Amino acid sequence: MAAQPISRDARIYIAGHRGLVGAGLWRYFTEHGFVNLIGRSSEDLDLRDSGATAAFLDETRPDVVIDAAARVGGIAANDAxxxxxxxxxLRIQLNLLDSAVSAGVRRFLFLGSSCIYPKFAEQPIREEALLGGRLESTNEAYAIAKLAGILQVKAIRSQYGLPYISAMPSNVxxxxDNFTAGDSHVLPAMIRRFHDAVRAGVSEVTCWGTGEPRREFLHVDDLAAACHVLLDRYDDALPINVGTGVDVTIADLARLxxxxxxxxxxxxxDATKPDGTPRKLLDVQRLTALGWQAAIPLSAGVKSMYEWFLDHQHDYRR
Structure with a gap:
């Protein structure tokens, strides 16, 4: 099914607009001429509070909601x-979706994660693999929550006929990004670890796991561009993958x-630490059929990300 392109003066609420993905969305839509963006910090609006969330959406009445708000973290944070x-x-997405329906929001984009797919899904992973096997234990709680969000979007479409959609990005x-030691994902954690090693003059760095798992990395600016395409062109109950179609081993990532x-x-x-899922490469054929593909190579993305870290490293001092 085809969706209607969103206008440049549409009221777009980006939930989580100060996080990695939300800030990327805000930057993208601002640069592309959208003039009615809405954002609230977690200090001003706790999306875990159903009453506050409902009152906010009832007051602001956005035309579009993009749900980039979530509690996120790497293996260590998920395990702890x-x-x-x-x-x-669960509370964030339940409150946003229920309140959006009540407030008459016409378009909603729910962002999940590639970690929701079964641990041993056939590669590359097609959207139909959802709920087809057991999850990776190191992020099971997060994955279950995101799966519930996808099913809620599907239920809303069925019950209310609203063109709400879900997208599953690869590792963004x-x-x-979050470079805080012990709380970050693999790529920012590596940047921080190697950066600290260079500054300390040490000759050896130890990384978690075996280095053998393969991961697909998506620059946040590419994800933001894909979200625009999806809001303009996609309307289906089946979630849609967002990725590059290319993966690397964790060992290759470390060398980069x-x-x-x-x-x-x-x-x-350190092979005593968990590897996580052996491989997570998304099948992105359905997205490329809409005319979109990733534009930022991993090497260039990592360089720009490190430059950003150098400019902001004072925020991550121990």
Whole structure:
């Protein structure tokens, strides 16, 4: 089914507009002439509060909502706080979706994650693989919450006939990522680790796992552009993958980051730490059929991301 393009004066609420993905969306839509963007910080609006969320959407009456608000983190954070990841994400998306329906929001884009697919899904992963097998245990709570969001979007479409959609990005990275030690995803964690090693003059860096798993990395600016295409052209109950169609091993990623940061020492692997899912490469044929493909190579993206980190590293001092 075809959707109607959103106008440049549409009122677009970007939930989570200060996070990695939300900030990328705000930057993209601003640069492309959208003049009625709406955002609230978590200090001003707690999306876990159903009453506050409903009152906000009833007051602002956006035409479009993009849900980029979530509690996110790497393997260590998911393992340490699974109850928070499950509870917070369930409440955020439930409140946003229910309130959007009540407030008459006509278009809603729910952003999930590639981690919701079964651990041993056939590669590349097609959208139909959802709920087809057991999940990776290291992010099971987060994945269950996001799966519930996808099913809620599907239920809203069925019950109310609204053109709400879901998109599943691969591993997103870019300026504004979280580089906090012990709480970040693999790519910013590596940048921080290698950067600290260079500054400390150490000759060896240890990374988690074996280095053998393969991951697909999507620059946040590419994701933002894809979201625009989806809002303009996609209207289907089936979630749609957003990715590059290319993956690398974690060991290759470490070598790339080491080169960018300037670390020329030895990289060791701690196999006592979890690897996570062996491979997560998304099948992006349905998205490319809409006329979109990723434009930012991983090497260029990592370089620009490190430059951003250097400009903001004071925010991540221990």
């Amino acid at each position: 706080r699974p109850a928070h990841f499950l509870s917070d994400n 990275y870019g300026p504004g 980051v080491a080169d960018v940061v300037g670390f020329d020492g030895e990289v060791r692997w």
